[in-house]
Amino acid sequence: MFEQTFKNIDDVLWKEAGCTTELDYTEQTSWMLFLKYLDDLEQNKALQAELQGKSYEFIIDGRHRWASWAAPKDEKGNFDHNNALTGDDLIDYVNRELFPYLQGFKQRASGPDTIEYKIGEIFGEIKNRFTSGYSLRDALEYIDALRFHSQKEKHELSHIYEAKIKNMGNAGRNGGEYYTPRPLIRAMIQVINPRIGERIYDGACGSAGFLCEAYEYLRHGGYNHAASGENGNSGKGANLTTSELNTLQTATFYGREKKSLAYVIAIMNMILHGIEAPNIIHINTLANHSDDIQEKDRYDVILANPPFGGKERKEVQQNFPVKTGETAFLFLQHFIKNLKAGGRAAVVIKNTFLSNSDNASKALRHELLQSCNLHTILDCPGGTFLGAGVKTVVLFFEKGAPTRNIWYYHLDPGRSLGKTNPLNDNDLKAFVQLQQSFADSDASWSVSINDIDPASFDLSVKNPNKAEQEPLRDPEVIINEIETLDAESVEILEGIRGML
Helix, strand or coil: CHHHHHHHHHHHHHCCCCCCCHHHHHHHHHHHHHHHHHHHHHHHHHHHHHHCCCCCCCCCCHHHCHHHHCCCECCCCCECCCCCCCHHHHHHHHHHHHHHHHHCHHHHCCCCCCHHHHHHHHHHHCCCCCCCHHHHHHHHHHHHCCCCCCHHHHHHHHHHHHHHHHHHHHCCHHHHHHCCCHHHHHHHHHHHCCCCCCCEEECCCCCCHHHHHHHHHHHCCCCCCCCCCHHHCCCCCCCCCHHHHHHHHHCCEEEEECCHHHHHHHHHHHHHHCCCCCEEEECCHHHCCHHHCCHHHCEEEEEECCCCCCECCHHHHCCCCCCCCEHHHHHHHHHHHHEEEEEEEEEEEEHHHHCCCCHHHHHHHHHHHHHEEEEEEEECCCCCCCCCCCCEEEEEEEECCCCCEEEEEECCCCCCCECCECCCHHHHHHHHHHHCCCCCECCEEEEEHHHCCCCCCCCCCCCCCCCCCCCCCCHHHHHHHHHHHHHHHHHHHHHHHHHC
8 A cells, every 4th residue: 555655646746847856756755754754653642641641742833733734634534625725825835834834943952863853954955846736735645644653554664765765776867876785785784793782873874774774683683693693683583672672762873964865865764664863964974073083972883885986175185184085085084983992884985995096095095904904895796886887895894903814705696787687685695604704715715914015005806716807797787887977977067167
Protein backbone atom coordinates (compact mmCIF):
# COMPACT_ATOMS: atom_id res chain seq x y z
CA MET A 1 0.00 0.00 0.00
CA PHE A 2 2.77 2.45 0.93
CA GLU A 3 4.63 1.85 -2.33
CA GLN A 4 1.54 2.66 -4.39
CA THR A 5 0.99 5.79 -2.31
CA PHE A 6 4.48 7.05 -3.17
CA LYS A 7 3.88 6.32 -6.86
CA ASN A 8 0.64 8.30 -6.71
CA ILE A 9 2.46 11.24 -5.12
CA ASP A 10 5.13 11.12 -7.84
CA ASP A 11 2.37 11.18 -10.47
CA VAL A 12 0.99 14.34 -8.88
CA LEU A 13 4.43 15.96 -8.72
CA TRP A 14 5.14 15.03 -12.34
CA LYS A 15 2.38 17.45 -13.39
CA GLU A 16 3.90 20.31 -11.38
CA ALA A 17 5.97 22.80 -13.39
CA GLY A 18 8.24 23.48 -10.41
CA CYS A 19 9.20 19.82 -10.01
CA THR A 20 11.33 18.40 -12.81
CA THR A 21 13.69 15.82 -11.26
CA GLU A 22 13.81 12.99 -8.73
CA LEU A 23 15.52 15.45 -6.39
CA ASP A 24 12.48 17.75 -6.53
CA TYR A 25 10.11 14.82 -6.00
CA THR A 26 12.00 13.66 -2.92
CA GLU A 27 12.27 17.18 -1.49
CA GLN A 28 8.54 17.86 -1.76
CA THR A 29 7.57 14.43 -0.49
CA SER A 30 9.95 14.92 2.44
CA TRP A 31 8.44 18.07 3.91
CA MET A 32 4.92 16.66 3.74
CA LEU A 33 6.09 13.33 5.20
CA PHE A 34 7.86 15.16 8.01
CA LEU A 35 4.73 17.08 9.06
CA LYS A 36 2.60 13.94 8.92
CA TYR A 37 5.18 12.05 10.98
CA LEU A 38 5.33 14.88 13.50
CA ASP A 39 1.56 14.91 13.84
CA ASP A 40 1.39 11.13 14.39
CA LEU A 41 4.22 11.39 16.95
CA GLU A 42 2.41 14.14 18.85
CA GLN A 43 -0.92 12.32 18.75
CA ASN A 44 0.76 9.21 20.22
CA LYS A 45 2.41 11.23 22.97
CA ALA A 46 -0.87 12.99 23.80
CA LEU A 47 -2.63 9.63 24.05
CA GLN A 48 0.08 8.21 26.32
CA ALA A 49 -0.13 11.28 28.55
CA GLU A 50 -3.91 10.98 28.74
CA LEU A 51 -3.65 7.32 29.80
CA GLN A 52 -1.29 8.40 32.57
CA GLY A 53 -3.63 11.18 33.68
CA LYS A 54 -1.24 13.87 32.48
CA SER A 55 -1.56 16.71 30.00
CA TYR A 56 0.51 17.05 26.83
CA GLU A 57 1.65 20.33 25.31
CA PHE A 58 1.71 20.10 21.52
CA ILE A 59 4.74 21.47 19.68
CA ILE A 60 2.59 22.66 16.75
CA ASP A 61 -0.27 24.96 17.70
CA GLY A 62 -3.88 24.14 16.85
CA ARG A 63 -4.20 26.30 13.73
CA HIS A 64 -1.13 24.83 12.08
CA ARG A 65 -1.61 21.22 13.12
CA TRP A 66 -1.96 18.63 10.34
CA ALA A 67 -5.63 17.95 11.09
CA SER A 68 -6.47 21.66 10.78
CA TRP A 69 -5.14 22.41 7.31
CA ALA A 70 -3.79 19.26 5.61
CA ALA A 71 -6.44 16.68 6.49
CA PRO A 72 -9.50 18.07 8.28
CA LYS A 73 -12.00 15.36 9.30
CA ASP A 74 -15.75 15.44 9.80
CA GLU A 75 -17.59 14.03 12.81
CA LYS A 76 -17.39 10.50 11.39
CA GLY A 77 -13.63 10.72 10.89
CA ASN A 78 -13.87 11.01 7.11
CA PHE A 79 -11.99 13.61 5.09
CA ASP A 80 -13.92 16.89 5.25
CA HIS A 81 -13.79 18.30 1.72
CA ASN A 82 -16.10 21.17 2.64
CA ASN A 83 -13.64 22.65 5.14
CA ALA A 84 -10.38 21.71 3.44
CA LEU A 85 -8.33 24.50 1.89
CA THR A 86 -7.59 23.98 -1.80
CA GLY A 87 -6.60 25.91 -4.92
CA ASP A 88 -5.00 29.33 -4.42
CA ASP A 89 -6.21 29.47 -0.79
CA LEU A 90 -4.13 26.41 0.07
CA ILE A 91 -1.00 27.70 -1.72
CA ASP A 92 -1.33 31.10 -0.01
CA TYR A 93 -1.71 29.50 3.40
CA VAL A 94 1.31 27.21 2.96
CA ASN A 95 3.62 29.88 1.54
CA ARG A 96 2.57 32.90 3.58
CA GLU A 97 1.53 31.41 6.90
CA LEU A 98 2.55 27.78 7.47
CA PHE A 99 6.17 27.91 6.30
CA PRO A 100 6.97 31.22 8.09
CA TYR A 101 5.43 29.80 11.29
CA LEU A 102 7.52 26.62 11.05
CA GLN A 103 10.69 28.55 10.18
CA GLY A 104 10.28 30.51 13.42
CA PHE A 105 10.89 27.40 15.52
CA LYS A 106 14.63 27.74 14.96
CA GLN A 107 14.70 31.02 16.93
CA ARG A 108 12.27 29.73 19.57
CA ALA A 109 14.05 26.39 20.19
CA SER A 110 16.05 25.84 23.37
CA GLY A 111 18.93 24.22 21.47
CA PRO A 112 20.04 22.54 18.22
CA ASP A 113 19.44 19.02 19.57
CA THR A 114 15.68 19.55 19.92
CA ILE A 115 12.93 18.57 17.50
CA GLU A 116 11.81 22.24 17.53
CA TYR A 117 15.17 23.32 16.14
CA LYS A 118 14.99 20.64 13.42
CA ILE A 119 11.55 21.93 12.39
CA GLY A 120 12.87 25.47 12.01
CA GLU A 121 16.00 24.34 10.19
CA ILE A 122 14.14 22.16 7.70
CA PHE A 123 11.55 24.76 6.75
CA GLY A 124 14.16 27.48 6.59
CA GLU A 125 16.04 25.51 3.92
CA ILE A 126 13.34 24.24 1.58
CA LYS A 127 10.40 25.85 -0.14
CA ASN A 128 7.06 24.66 -1.37
CA ARG A 129 7.40 24.01 -5.11
CA PHE A 130 3.72 23.33 -5.68
CA THR A 131 2.06 26.01 -7.79
CA SER A 132 -1.33 24.31 -8.03
CA GLY A 133 -3.32 24.07 -4.82
CA TYR A 134 -5.36 21.29 -6.36
CA SER A 135 -2.24 19.17 -6.93
CA LEU A 136 -1.04 19.92 -3.40
CA ARG A 137 -4.44 18.89 -2.03
CA ASP A 138 -4.18 15.55 -3.89
CA ALA A 139 -0.66 14.95 -2.55
CA LEU A 140 -1.71 15.77 1.03
CA GLU A 141 -4.57 13.27 0.87
CA TYR A 142 -2.13 10.55 -0.23
CA ILE A 143 0.31 11.47 2.55
CA ASP A 144 -2.50 11.44 5.11
CA ALA A 145 -3.15 7.78 4.30
CA LEU A 146 0.32 6.88 5.60
CA ARG A 147 0.72 5.85 9.23
CA PHE A 148 3.76 6.11 11.53
CA HIS A 149 2.23 4.50 14.61
CA SER A 150 4.07 1.16 14.62
CA GLN A 151 7.70 0.14 14.10
CA LYS A 152 6.56 -2.11 11.25
CA GLU A 153 4.99 0.84 9.44
CA LYS A 154 8.09 2.99 9.94
CA HIS A 155 10.30 0.13 8.74
CA GLU A 156 8.29 -0.31 5.54
CA LEU A 157 8.27 3.44 4.91
CA SER A 158 12.03 3.63 5.48
CA HIS A 159 12.64 1.03 2.75
CA ILE A 160 10.48 2.95 0.28
CA TYR A 161 12.18 6.22 1.17
CA GLU A 162 15.61 4.60 0.68
CA ALA A 163 14.45 3.52 -2.78
CA LYS A 164 13.60 7.14 -3.59
CA ILE A 165 17.07 8.24 -2.47
CA LYS A 166 18.58 5.51 -4.64
CA ASN A 167 16.56 6.76 -7.61
CA MET A 168 18.01 10.22 -7.03
CA GLY A 169 21.46 8.69 -7.31
CA ASN A 170 20.49 6.75 -10.42
CA ALA A 171 19.28 9.97 -11.99
CA GLY A 172 22.95 10.93 -12.32
CA ARG A 173 24.42 14.41 -12.09
CA ASN A 174 24.44 15.70 -8.53
CA GLY A 175 21.87 13.10 -7.48
CA GLY A 176 24.73 10.66 -7.00
CA GLU A 177 26.07 12.82 -4.17
CA TYR A 178 23.24 11.63 -1.97
CA TYR A 179 23.59 7.90 -2.38
CA THR A 180 26.32 5.46 -1.37
CA PRO A 181 25.55 1.83 -2.31
CA ARG A 182 24.08 0.22 0.79
CA PRO A 183 25.95 -3.11 0.34
CA LEU A 184 29.25 -1.17 0.51
CA ILE A 185 28.06 0.71 3.63
CA ARG A 186 27.05 -2.54 5.31
CA ALA A 187 30.43 -4.13 4.58
CA MET A 188 32.24 -1.10 5.99
CA ILE A 189 30.13 -1.26 9.16
CA GLN A 190 30.75 -4.98 9.59
CA VAL A 191 34.51 -4.42 9.44
CA ILE A 192 34.40 -1.45 11.84
CA ASN A 193 31.94 -3.26 14.14
CA PRO A 194 30.52 -0.32 16.14
CA ARG A 195 29.19 -1.01 19.66
CA ILE A 196 26.46 0.56 21.75
CA GLY A 197 27.95 3.37 23.81
CA GLU A 198 30.31 4.52 21.06
CA ARG A 199 29.74 7.84 19.30
CA ILE A 200 29.46 7.46 15.52
CA TYR A 201 30.07 10.39 13.17
CA ASP A 202 29.73 11.29 9.50
CA GLY A 203 30.87 14.81 8.64
CA ALA A 204 29.56 14.62 5.06
CA CYS A 205 26.42 12.66 5.78
CA GLY A 206 24.39 13.31 2.61
CA SER A 207 21.19 11.30 3.03
CA ALA A 208 22.56 9.78 6.29
CA GLY A 209 22.94 6.32 4.77
CA PHE A 210 25.91 5.44 7.01
CA LEU A 211 24.15 6.57 10.18
CA CYS A 212 20.90 4.78 9.30
CA GLU A 213 22.70 1.52 8.52
CA ALA A 214 24.79 1.80 11.69
CA TYR A 215 21.55 2.22 13.65
CA GLU A 216 20.10 -0.90 12.04
CA TYR A 217 23.30 -2.80 12.84
CA LEU A 218 23.27 -1.82 16.52
CA ARG A 219 19.51 -1.98 16.98
CA HIS A 220 19.32 -5.56 15.74
CA GLY A 221 22.63 -6.94 17.02
CA GLY A 222 24.49 -6.97 13.71
CA TYR A 223 23.44 -8.26 10.31
CA ASN A 224 23.79 -12.00 9.72
CA HIS A 225 25.51 -12.41 13.08
CA ALA A 226 22.65 -11.26 15.28
CA ALA A 227 21.72 -14.73 16.45
CA SER A 228 25.24 -15.94 17.21
CA GLY A 229 26.71 -12.76 18.63
CA GLU A 230 29.56 -13.03 16.12
CA ASN A 231 31.64 -9.93 15.30
CA GLY A 232 31.49 -8.70 18.86
CA ASN A 233 27.75 -8.00 18.98
CA SER A 234 25.68 -9.13 21.91
CA GLY A 235 23.31 -11.15 19.74
CA LYS A 236 20.36 -9.71 21.66
CA GLY A 237 18.74 -8.46 18.49
CA ALA A 238 15.94 -6.08 19.38
CA ASN A 239 16.04 -7.00 23.10
CA LEU A 240 17.96 -3.92 24.19
CA THR A 241 17.53 -2.32 27.60
CA THR A 242 15.72 0.99 28.00
CA SER A 243 19.08 2.62 28.73
CA GLU A 244 20.64 1.18 25.56
CA LEU A 245 17.68 2.30 23.44
CA ASN A 246 17.92 5.80 24.90
CA THR A 247 21.66 5.84 24.13
CA LEU A 248 20.93 4.93 20.49
CA GLN A 249 18.30 7.68 20.29
CA THR A 250 20.22 10.54 21.83
CA ALA A 251 23.96 9.91 22.17
CA THR A 252 25.21 7.69 19.35
CA PHE A 253 24.74 9.16 15.87
CA TYR A 254 26.12 12.53 14.78
CA GLY A 255 26.24 14.08 11.33
CA ARG A 256 26.94 17.30 9.47
CA GLU A 257 25.76 18.26 6.02
CA LYS A 258 26.37 21.39 3.96
CA LYS A 259 23.65 21.13 1.30
CA SER A 260 20.07 22.03 2.16
CA LEU A 261 18.27 19.26 0.31
CA ALA A 262 20.61 16.57 1.59
CA TYR A 263 20.12 17.89 5.14
CA VAL A 264 16.33 17.61 4.88
CA ILE A 265 16.56 14.12 3.39
CA ALA A 266 19.02 13.02 6.09
CA ILE A 267 16.65 14.15 8.87
CA MET A 268 13.67 12.38 7.28
CA ASN A 269 15.67 9.23 6.55
CA MET A 270 16.85 8.92 10.15
CA ILE A 271 13.36 9.61 11.50
CA LEU A 272 11.92 6.83 9.35
CA HIS A 273 14.62 4.47 10.60
CA GLY A 274 13.63 5.21 14.19
CA ILE A 275 15.67 8.20 15.44
CA GLU A 276 13.11 10.77 16.65
CA ALA A 277 15.39 13.87 16.86
CA PRO A 278 18.50 13.22 14.72
CA ASN A 279 21.74 14.93 15.73
CA ILE A 280 22.34 16.30 12.23
CA ILE A 281 23.72 19.83 11.91
CA HIS A 282 23.32 21.92 8.75
CA ILE A 283 26.81 23.40 8.38
CA ASN A 284 29.90 23.47 6.20
CA THR A 285 31.96 20.94 8.13
CA LEU A 286 35.24 22.20 6.70
CA ALA A 287 34.66 25.77 7.95
CA ASN A 288 35.82 24.77 11.45
CA HIS A 289 39.55 25.07 12.15
CA SER A 290 41.13 21.70 12.84
CA ASP A 291 43.04 23.10 15.85
CA ASP A 292 39.76 24.01 17.59
CA ILE A 293 38.73 20.38 18.09
CA GLN A 294 38.72 19.35 21.75
CA GLU A 295 39.02 15.82 23.13
CA LYS A 296 35.41 15.81 24.34
CA ASP A 297 34.25 16.49 20.78
CA ARG A 298 36.02 13.50 19.23
CA TYR A 299 34.31 10.29 18.08
CA ASP A 300 34.84 6.55 18.53
CA VAL A 301 33.76 5.65 14.99
CA ILE A 302 33.77 7.60 11.73
CA LEU A 303 31.98 6.30 8.62
CA ALA A 304 31.93 8.55 5.57
CA ASN A 305 31.97 9.05 1.84
CA PRO A 306 33.03 12.70 1.40
CA PRO A 307 32.32 14.38 -1.95
CA PHE A 308 34.98 13.85 -4.61
CA GLY A 309 36.26 16.49 -6.94
CA GLY A 310 34.92 19.52 -5.08
CA LYS A 311 37.07 22.61 -4.68
CA GLU A 312 37.27 24.62 -1.48
CA ARG A 313 38.21 28.28 -1.16
CA LYS A 314 41.60 29.43 0.17
CA GLU A 315 40.15 30.54 3.51
CA VAL A 316 38.73 27.05 4.08
CA GLN A 317 42.05 25.42 3.18
CA GLN A 318 43.72 27.52 5.89
CA ASN A 319 41.84 25.47 8.49
CA PHE A 320 44.03 22.43 7.79
CA PRO A 321 47.74 21.57 8.08
CA VAL A 322 47.91 20.19 4.53
CA LYS A 323 46.62 22.89 2.15
CA THR A 324 44.69 21.52 -0.83
CA GLY A 325 41.65 22.50 -2.86
CA GLU A 326 40.46 18.89 -3.08
CA THR A 327 37.42 18.60 -0.80
CA ALA A 328 37.87 14.90 -0.08
CA PHE A 329 41.47 15.44 1.11
CA LEU A 330 40.35 18.17 3.51
CA PHE A 331 37.65 15.86 4.83
CA LEU A 332 40.21 13.11 5.40
CA GLN A 333 42.25 15.50 7.56
CA HIS A 334 39.07 16.47 9.40
CA PHE A 335 38.26 12.82 10.11
CA ILE A 336 41.76 12.04 11.39
CA LYS A 337 41.57 15.05 13.74
CA ASN A 338 38.06 14.16 14.95
CA LEU A 339 38.86 10.54 15.77
CA LYS A 340 39.59 9.56 19.38
CA ALA A 341 42.79 7.68 20.20
CA GLY A 342 41.88 4.08 19.50
CA GLY A 343 38.95 5.18 17.36
CA ARG A 344 38.14 3.42 14.07
CA ALA A 345 37.27 4.87 10.69
CA ALA A 346 36.19 3.71 7.24
CA VAL A 347 36.32 6.41 4.57
CA VAL A 348 35.61 6.24 0.83
CA ILE A 349 38.02 8.24 -1.33
CA LYS A 350 39.15 8.43 -4.97
CA ASN A 351 41.79 5.81 -5.76
CA THR A 352 44.07 8.55 -7.14
CA PHE A 353 44.70 9.57 -3.51
CA LEU A 354 46.92 6.48 -3.21
CA SER A 355 49.38 7.56 -5.87
CA ASN A 356 49.04 11.30 -6.64
CA SER A 357 52.52 12.82 -6.80
CA ASP A 358 51.64 16.38 -5.74
CA ASN A 359 53.04 17.58 -2.41
CA ALA A 360 49.65 17.77 -0.68
CA SER A 361 48.78 14.15 -1.50
CA LYS A 362 52.18 12.88 -0.38
CA ALA A 363 52.01 14.89 2.85
CA LEU A 364 48.51 13.62 3.61
CA ARG A 365 49.48 9.98 2.98
CA HIS A 366 52.46 10.45 5.28
CA GLU A 367 50.23 11.95 7.99
CA LEU A 368 47.75 9.08 7.70
CA LEU A 369 50.47 6.43 7.92
CA GLN A 370 52.19 8.11 10.87
CA SER A 371 49.19 9.01 13.03
CA CYS A 372 46.97 6.03 12.22
CA ASN A 373 47.18 2.32 11.58
CA LEU A 374 45.92 2.10 8.00
CA HIS A 375 45.29 -1.63 8.23
CA THR A 376 42.97 -2.22 5.24
CA ILE A 377 42.42 -0.80 1.75
CA LEU A 378 39.42 -2.03 -0.22
CA ASP A 379 39.83 -1.42 -3.96
CA CYS A 380 36.37 -0.94 -5.52
CA PRO A 381 35.61 -1.60 -9.19
CA GLY A 382 34.50 1.04 -11.67
CA GLY A 383 30.75 1.53 -11.62
CA THR A 384 30.46 1.08 -7.85
CA PHE A 385 29.18 4.67 -7.69
CA LEU A 386 26.73 5.30 -10.50
CA GLY A 387 27.44 8.56 -12.30
CA ALA A 388 30.72 9.17 -10.47
CA GLY A 389 32.99 8.28 -13.39
CA VAL A 390 35.92 7.61 -11.02
CA LYS A 391 37.31 4.57 -9.23
CA THR A 392 37.30 4.54 -5.47
CA VAL A 393 38.92 2.83 -2.51
CA VAL A 394 37.85 2.50 1.12
CA LEU A 395 40.45 3.31 3.77
CA PHE A 396 40.07 1.50 7.10
CA PHE A 397 42.22 2.90 9.87
CA GLU A 398 42.61 3.15 13.63
CA LYS A 399 44.05 6.23 15.31
CA GLY A 400 46.89 6.19 17.81
CA ALA A 401 49.61 3.95 16.36
CA PRO A 402 51.56 4.15 13.08
CA THR A 403 50.94 1.79 10.21
CA ARG A 404 53.00 -1.40 10.13
CA ASN A 405 51.20 -3.54 7.53
CA ILE A 406 48.42 -2.79 5.02
CA TRP A 407 46.05 -5.52 3.87
CA TYR A 408 44.67 -4.93 0.37
CA TYR A 409 41.57 -6.46 -1.16
CA HIS A 410 40.77 -6.09 -4.85
CA LEU A 411 37.00 -6.35 -5.26
CA ASP A 412 36.05 -8.03 -8.52
CA PRO A 413 32.37 -9.02 -8.74
CA GLY A 414 33.03 -10.76 -12.07
CA ARG A 415 30.74 -8.46 -14.01
CA SER A 416 30.42 -4.83 -15.07
CA LEU A 417 28.48 -2.76 -12.56
CA GLY A 418 25.71 -0.40 -13.66
CA LYS A 419 22.14 0.73 -13.00
CA THR A 420 20.68 -2.66 -13.85
CA ASN A 421 23.51 -4.63 -12.27
CA PRO A 422 24.57 -2.83 -9.06
CA LEU A 423 26.83 -3.97 -6.25
CA ASN A 424 25.19 -6.45 -3.86
CA ASP A 425 25.93 -7.90 -0.41
CA ASN A 426 27.22 -11.20 -1.82
CA ASP A 427 29.87 -9.31 -3.80
CA LEU A 428 31.41 -8.15 -0.51
CA LYS A 429 30.94 -11.31 1.54
CA ALA A 430 34.43 -12.72 0.86
CA PHE A 431 36.03 -9.36 1.66
CA VAL A 432 34.33 -9.16 5.08
CA GLN A 433 35.27 -12.76 5.93
CA LEU A 434 38.91 -12.55 4.81
CA GLN A 435 39.44 -9.15 6.43
CA GLN A 436 38.88 -10.56 9.93
CA SER A 437 42.19 -12.45 9.73
CA PHE A 438 43.87 -10.36 6.97
CA ALA A 439 44.17 -13.58 4.98
CA ASP A 440 45.93 -13.80 1.62
CA SER A 441 43.98 -14.95 -1.44
CA ASP A 442 43.88 -14.36 -5.17
CA ALA A 443 42.19 -11.04 -4.40
CA SER A 444 44.00 -10.06 -1.18
CA TRP A 445 47.59 -9.50 -0.03
CA SER A 446 49.59 -7.62 2.59
CA VAL A 447 52.28 -4.96 2.21
CA SER A 448 54.76 -4.01 4.92
CA ILE A 449 55.35 -0.33 5.64
CA ASN A 450 59.05 -1.08 5.00
CA ASP A 451 58.22 -1.85 1.36
CA ILE A 452 56.53 1.52 0.80
CA ASP A 453 58.66 4.25 -0.83
CA PRO A 454 59.53 6.71 2.00
CA ALA A 455 59.78 9.57 -0.50
CA SER A 456 56.43 9.25 -2.28
CA PHE A 457 54.44 7.09 0.20
CA ASP A 458 52.82 5.56 -2.87
CA LEU A 459 50.04 3.19 -1.77
CA SER A 460 48.88 2.06 -5.22
CA VAL A 461 46.87 -1.14 -5.53
CA LYS A 462 49.14 -3.69 -7.22
CA ASN A 463 47.88 -7.23 -6.83
CA PRO A 464 50.94 -9.52 -6.81
CA ASN A 465 48.70 -12.57 -7.25
CA LYS A 466 47.33 -11.56 -10.65
CA ALA A 467 48.89 -10.24 -13.83
CA GLU A 468 47.92 -6.66 -14.56
CA GLN A 469 45.49 -6.31 -17.44
CA GLU A 470 43.38 -3.46 -18.62
CA PRO A 471 39.72 -4.50 -18.28
CA LEU A 472 37.19 -3.73 -20.97
CA ARG A 473 34.78 -1.15 -19.65
CA ASP A 474 31.03 -1.59 -19.80
CA PRO A 475 29.24 0.99 -22.02
CA GLU A 476 27.15 2.07 -19.04
CA VAL A 477 30.31 2.89 -17.06
CA ILE A 478 31.59 4.97 -19.99
CA ILE A 479 28.26 6.83 -20.21
CA ASN A 480 28.41 7.54 -16.45
CA GLU A 481 31.89 9.00 -16.90
CA ILE A 482 30.77 11.16 -19.84
CA GLU A 483 27.86 12.49 -17.76
CA THR A 484 30.22 13.35 -14.91
CA LEU A 485 32.64 15.15 -17.21
CA ASP A 486 29.73 17.06 -18.79
CA ALA A 487 28.56 18.17 -15.34
CA GLU A 488 32.09 19.32 -14.42
CA SER A 489 32.33 21.26 -17.71
CA VAL A 490 29.05 23.05 -16.97
CA GLU A 491 30.32 23.97 -13.48
CA ILE A 492 33.58 25.34 -14.90
CA LEU A 493 31.75 27.37 -17.56
CA GLU A 494 29.40 28.80 -14.93
CA GLY A 495 32.43 29.85 -12.89
CA ILE A 496 33.98 31.57 -15.94
CA ARG A 497 30.67 33.23 -16.77
CA GLY A 498 30.53 34.57 -13.21
CA MET A 499 33.90 36.27 -13.66
CA LEU A 500 32.86 38.06 -16.85
